[in-house]
Structure formats: C-alpha cells, structure tokens
Amino acid sequence: MRDREDLVLDSALAAYAPPEPAPDLAARVLASIRQEGRPARHPRPWLTWTIAIPALAALLLVALMPAHHQRTRPASSTQQAGTSPAQQASGPADAKQITTQDAPQATTKRHRATTQLAVENEPLPKQEVFPTPTPLTPQEQALAALVNNNPGNVAQAVAESQKQPVEPLSIAAIQIPLINPPAKGEN
C-alpha cells in the first residue's frame, strides 16, 4: 500500500510541476523593458537638487539668524554709549539713523525690521517719581488752594469731623405674620 501511495504521489507531483512558458516570453519581456525600462544610472538628479537647495537655504538661514541678532544688539548699545548725552536725549531717531547706516543696501522690509529692533533696544528714560505725576484737575487745584489759604480752618474741620462718635446702628426686629391657610370652601 505504501509503495502504491508513493508512486501515485510522485507521478501526481510530477504533473504538478509548472508547465513550459510560451516560446516568445523572453521576447515579450525584452520588448516591455525596451518600452518601459530605464536603467537608474542617475536616479532622478532633479529630485536631489529640489530637496537639497531648499534644505541648504533653510540651514543657512538658521545659522545666520542668531549671528544677526547678536550683531544688532551690541551695536546699538555700544554706539549709544559712545554718543554724547545730547545725542542720547534725542533718542530713537538717532538710533534709527545709526542702525540704518550699518546696512545701506538692505531691502525696505529688512530696514523696517532693523529700525524697529533698534527702537525696541533703546533703554527707557529713568523717572524720578513713579508713576509720573499728572497735572491736577480744576477741582483738585481749588481744594489745594483752599488748604493753602486757610490751613488752620481745614485742620480744625477735619479734627471735628473725626471727633463725632460713631453710634452703632440699630435695626428693628423684623416681624413676619403667619400665613393662615384658607379654610375648606374658601378660595
């Protein structure tokens, strides 16, 4: 039985073997390669450049930005330190001028950005009184004049007003009458 099974199996598996291909298979393969196939000797050079150029530009921008910031800040502060107090008093306008002289060939957009940066970096003037006093209103001026003219009277009036005792408030007890429910039949 074993022998018979093996024989049957072997013959069936031999028939299971793949058939021969069509005789023109190689020719068809070659034809399709001629039609579609292009060897990748230079695998898409344009693709490499389209990725590489923007990447390099971005890297360059990232590398130059901090350097530009560092250069702008000390320049404004040192030039300001070197200027006379009169120039310092003139303030942002001069700083604007100095900064713009540094980059005469810059574009308008960049010029605006630079001047804005210089203005931002300008130290604010130091105030002796903070917050800055504002001018008195007419009412306040009248009150001040009254106090200045009659200082004794004003002081006396203030003292008298403070002498008056503060009496405790008394509130009468609140009385709420009971509500009687209506009798049956009354509505």
Add this chain to the structure above:
Amino acid sequence: MASNEDAEFEALVMRQSRFVFRVAYAILRNSHDAEDAVQETFLKLYRNNTWKGIEDERAFLARAAWRIAVDRLPKAQPAQPEYEPASKAPTPEQEAIAADWTATIQSMVDALPEELRQPLALSTLDELNSRQIAAILGLPEGTVRTRLMRARQMLKQKLASLLTRGTENRYAR
C-alpha cells in the same frame, strides 16, 4: 538596448526567463500571472541595475521572482476545502475525481497550507534542490526538508484514505 550591458541583460533574459517563469508559476499556479511576475522581475532588475555582478544568477533570480510572486498572491486566500469525501458512498463526481488521481492530488496540494505548498511546489522543479529552495524561501535547509516531509505525509494520509474507500466501494459492488 545598444550597449554591452544591455546586450548582457538581454542574454540573461533569454537564458533565465523560462526558469523564472517556472518559479513564479509554482507559487501563482496561473500562466498569465506568472508571465506578469516574470516581466516585473526583469524590469525591476533592469531599472535598479541589481543584476550586475550576481554570483549565483539562478538563486538570485529565483529569490526575486519568488518575492514578486508572493506579493501577487491574494492577501487573504479563501480557505480551499481539503479534499475529503463526505461519506463512504461516493457521489458520481467523487468517483470521477477518484478516477483521475493526478487531478485529485493536485487539488490536495493546492489545499495545503502555503508554508507547506510552496516548498513542495518548488521541489517539483528539477532545477532546484532543497538547499536552493531554502535560499529562495529564506529558510534553513532543515526547515525546508521538514516541511517537504510534512507535506508529503499529509498528502499520503489523504491518499491512503481515498484509496481505501475506493477499494471498499469496489468490493461492495
């Protein structure tokens, strides 16, 4: 294709297209699909220039063709019903099938799990021994031998039951 390289590639196609077809057919079991797999195999080799300097071109091509053929297999193959007679009394169709052992066994092979069917199908190619099949499938040679043995064992068991039933039916009449 005018250069020397192209002429070499053309020679490679002429030399190995039959073999590549047979490998692809062993997996796909369909001439049309196998031819497509052959075209794709050679086209990829040509485009990527990976065919130059191959040491064992048969092994290389067989591996490439096998990969492409496996990719072309339907992802979820419907489970093919194993050939198993439902009752002891065979139907006329079953009798007809039993009469054609080759067709019966081929349907049994097709019903095997892919991990067993693929090595068995490749082993039917005279050009491939178990070491080469192992190289194509990316498996150890021992594993391939074990799978071949298991596949044959399964087929023989089914065949034995089929033969026994055929004999019983003959005596019953």
